[in-house]
Amino acid sequence: MRAVIMHSPGDVHVEDVPDPTIVKPTDAVIRLAASCICGSDLWPYRGVVQPNHQAMGHEYVGVVEEAGADVRTLTPGDFVVGSFMASCGECEICRSGFPSRCARRGRDGINGMQAQYARVPLADGTLVKVPGQPNAAAVRGLLAASDVLGTGWFGAVAAQAGPGKTVAVVGDGAVGLLAVLAARDLGSERVIAMSRHADRQELARYYGATDIVEERGDEGVAAIKDLTDGHGAHSVVEAVGTQESFLQAVHATRPGGHMGFVGLGHEVRIPGLELFNAQIHMLGGPAPVRNYLPDLIDRILAGSMDPGRVFDLTLPLNDAAEGYRAMDERRATKVMLTV
Amino acid sequence: MRAVIMHSPGDVHVEDVPDPTIVKPTDAVIRLAASCICGSDLWPYRGVVQPNHQAMGHEYVGVVEEAGADVRTLTPGDFVVGSFMASCGECEICRSGFPSRCARRGRDGINGMQAQYARVPLADGTLVKVPGQPNAAAVRGLLAASDVLGTGWFGAVAAQAGPGKTVAVVGDGAVGLLAVLAARDLGSERVIAMSRHADRQELARYYGATDIVEERGDEGVAAIKDLTDGHGAHSVVEAVGTQESFLQAVHATRPGGHMGFVGLGHEVRIPGLELFNAQIHMLGGPAPVRNYLPDLIDRILAGSMDPGRVFDLTLPLNDAAEGYRAMDERRATKVMLTV
Numbered sequence: 001m002r003a004v005i006m007h008s009p010g011d012v013h014v015e016d017v018p019d020p021t022i023v024k025p026t027d028a029v030i031r032l033a034a035s036c037i038c039g040s041d042l043w044p045y046r047g048v049v050q051p052n053h054q055a056m057g058h059e060y061v062g063v064v065e066e067a068g069a070d071v072r073t074l075t076p077g078d079f080v081v082g083s084f085m086a087s088c089g090e091c092e093i094c095r096s097g098f099p100s101r102c103a104r105r106g107r108d109g110i111n112g113m114q115a116q117y118a119r120v121p122l123a124d125g126t127l128v129k130v131p132g133q134p135n136a137a138a139v140r141g142l143l144a145a146s147d148v149l150g151t152g153w154f155g156a157v158a159a160q161a162g163p164g165k166t167v168a169v170v171g172d173g174a175v176g177l178l179a180v181l182a183a184r185d186l187g188s189e190r191v192i193a194m195s196r197h198a199d200r201q202e203l204a205r206y207y208g209a210t211d212i213v214e215e216r217g218d219e220g221v222a223a224i225k226d227l228t229d230g231h232g233a234h235s236v237v238e239a240v241g242t243q244e245s246f247l248q249a250v251h252a253t254r255p256g257g258h259m260g261f262v263g264l265g266h267e268v269r270i271p272g273l274e275l276f277n278a279q280i281h282m283l284g285g286p287a288p289v290r291n292y293l294p295d296l297i298d299r300i301l302a303g304s305m306d307p308g309r310v311f312d313l314t315l316p317l318n319d320a321a322e323g324y325r326a327m328d329e330r331r332a333t334k335v336m337l338t339v
Numbered sequence: 340m341r342a343v344i345m346h347s348p349g350d351v352h353v354e355d356v357p358d359p360t361i362v363k364p365t366d367a368v369i370r371l372a373a374s375c376i377c378g379s380d381l382w383p384y385r386g387v388v389q390p391n392h393q394a395m396g397h398e399y400v401g402v403v404e405e406a407g408a409d410v411r412t413l414t415p416g417d418f419v420v421g422s423f424m425a426s427c428g429e430c431e432i433c434r435s436g437f438p439s440r441c442a443r444r445g446r447d448g449i450n451g452m453q454a455q456y457a458r459v460p461l462a463d464g465t466l467v468k469v470p471g472q473p474n475a476a477a478v479r480g481l482l483a484a485s486d487v488l489g490t491g492w493f494g495a496v497a498a499q500a501g502p503g504k505t506v507a508v509v510g511d512g513a514v515g516l517l518a519v520l521a522a523r524d525l526g527s528e529r530v531i532a533m534s535r536h537a538d539r540q541e542l543a544r545y546y547g548a549t550d551i552v553e554e555r556g557d558e559g560v561a562a563i564k565d566l567t568d569g570h571g572a573h574s575v576v577e578a579v580g581t582q583e584s585f586l587q588a589v590h591a592t593r594p595g596g597h598m599g600f601v602g603l604g605h606e607v608r609i610p611g612l613e614l615f616n617a618q619i620h621m622l623g624g625p626a627p628v629r630n631y632l633p634d635l636i637d638r639i640l641a642g643s644m645d646p647g648r649v650f651d652l653t654l655p656l657n658d659a660a661e662g663y664r665a666m667d668e669r670r671a672t673k674v675m676l677t678v
Contacts, residue, residue: 273607276623279439282621284618
């Protein structure tokens with residue numbers, strides 16, 4: 001089969017590799033319908049971490065090709081969406097709402113989704129069956145649900161977005177934009193998108209942003225306070241992950257408010273006194289997307305949300321290298337690869 | 340009147356200073372019944388921050404001597420307990436449960452309580468009237484409620500201690516010990532005190548600790564995991580405030596669990612990836628003690644808790660210098676000053 005391999009930073013090729021097979025009886029093998037390139041795929045591309053020479057990709061929708069002997073809920077032919085983190089769905093941590101930290105997963109991860117086929121571990125707990133065979137528009141939305149929408153949704157849930165709340169979103173990448181959508185769909189009264197790019201501001205407004213703040217850092221915080229009687233936002237989603245953006249989010253949250261953070265870089269060091277003096281609730285980490293998939297699938301199939309619009313470049317799998325270049329050069333916000 | 344003044348690090352004197360007066364119509368002047376020396380009073384004593392040459396102290400119980408013209412709920416003769424943070428009780432932040440971050444307080448703080456008399460700003464929102472005139476045992480408990488008990492209570496509440504939960508407390512100072520009491524009084528199933536001092540372990544057990552862990556750092560975390568099926572505690576209270584203790588608390592909390600932190604030093608820098616990968620709820624800061632005072636007063640007067648036992652050295656105000664020495668040299672856990 002064809003798969004995207006990164007040999008060294010910046011060196012992406014689509015190559016023939018062996019087809020994946022069932023390794024454990026809880027595995028499924030899926031035939032990919034679509035995949036995408038993630039902001040985190042740019043870390044090895046830019047040499048921030050070392051490429052591992054495995055097939056890339058962890059965002060996916062596809063059709064079950066083969067199910068292991070212990071898989072109970074899926075059969076070949078089922079159209080499925082999965083989280084970017086494998087999860088058993090049964091351990092104490094999964095059941096408490098944190099499948100992204102499944103205690104039984106061990107080293108079994110999700111990868112190799114920029115390919116024609118892929119092995120999915122813990123298939124019953126990781127994949128969700130979609131009713132019927134979705135059309136092209138639904139496929140785009142479901143693909144977003146697998147990571148960027150699920151992650152933006154978690155950011156908004158972690159920030160306790162909801163009725164009566166003013167929510168600020170730091171970051172206008174795909175996750176930030178979909179956090180705006182999530183905040184609005186969760187019923188928030190006011191959603192402030194922090195963005196200085198006209199095209200992303202437009203998409204933020206399409207997704208329900210009521211206000212745009214272009215300033216960053218202390219000026220951005222001051223602008224949020226001006227919009228919130230001097231208190232700061234009830235809820236802030238941090239969707240960038242730098243030192244500056246993290247502290248901007250901390251300072252933009254009112255005392256007693258909630259901050260959700262969905263990405264943090266290796267170099268970030270948070271001054272303890274900043275956390276202490278802010279006195280805000282914080283929750284972050286890899287999104288427990290699996291929690292939200294059934295609800296998100298319903299919303300996408302019902303046509304009540306359109307997360308697929310974040311894909312501003314769609315390429316066939318064979319052109320993945322151009323997709324990486326476009327993301328790296330910021331010519332694209334989010335690249336979809338059709339298989 | 341007599342008051343404790345720190346002129347330079349280590350240089351504490353009890354001196355004659357002018358009596359405090361009503362400055363704003365929302366002030367009260369109280370006659371102190373008792374005060375204490377706080378761990379944070381050791382920062383200027385040890386030169387970590389500069390002494391400000393004002394009267395020391397922010398933990399207190401006393402009797403209203405004079406109430407400003409706008410004070411509605413208090414009259415001279417009332418026995419009162421107050422938080423170590425002034426609060427109006429009416430602003431949006433106070434009403435949301437965070438009086439420790441009152442939006443109307445401005446620069447009006449609580450200080451000068453190691454004295455015979457003191458001015459309390461925003462008296463209606465800051466002080467709580469105690470029914471009648473408490474006896475000596477109750478005075479000790481009420482004094483603890485003003486800060487160390489209220490702070491330990493907040494730590495336990497922030498960590499969502501409660502029925503069915505396993506709670507770990509990092510730190511066996513007065514606040515940590517009273518967080519053990521709080522976790523148990525809030526109905527937690529199991530309370531693990533992390534302590535390596537025999538006398539403090541004994542007090543932790545008296546306050547309801549079901550387990551003691553003597554190890555620190557990674558070994559301490561491993562011990563907590565051994566006690567919790569490998570997951571970590573549901574709830575962790577961090578009551579030390581160093582880099583090591585903070586990360587110990589982060590790592591001892593299970594994914595999706597809750598960590599409350601009630602003190603963080605100037606030098607602490609939290610690696611962002613540690614927060615991201617831990618995926619825990621966090622809340623910390625100066626405790627909103629005022630929230631808890633009515634409930635704590637009831638419990639103390641009913642005799643259902645004995646927080647005053649943390650005071651292991653009681654001295655008259657005039658011997659405050661010896662109290663500072665005893666705290667600094669760790670001969671005392673918590674010093675009470677009688678006025």
